Amino acid sequence: MHIEIDTGVCIGAGQCALTEPAVFTQDDDGFGTVLPGRADGAGSPLVREAARACPVSAISVRPGA
Template identity: 45%
Template sequence: MSDEQLLRVRADRDVCIGAGMCVLTAGAVFDQDDDGVVAVLDETPEDIDAVRRAVANCPSGALSISTGTPAGA
């Protein structure tokens, strides 16, 4: 990936079922609120391998990774 591209983690809180697999897989990136719904702690994480595993293991499909170009680039 080029330096000009930015990976961004997204979570659809309406789709989340609160299984917690994301937190177990990438706890520096994901957390759960008091209702057990996913919360993204770091939208542009360095450990993208852990995030990819979390996205792949999410039973509801609430997680995604997108690529883009940072503002001003």
């Protein structure tokens, strides 16, 4: 799977990092980001849950290429 965070939409709520800290973190400004090397989702079932938990739907998850 491929994960993207729309930085223009993210409000820094941190639900992604709380739900799946092995894939998501927050940058120095407090906005959600995908950890380096984890944009493929690392096979975690919690990635989709993190996308659902985002209060502004800034996270998109789609099948990888």
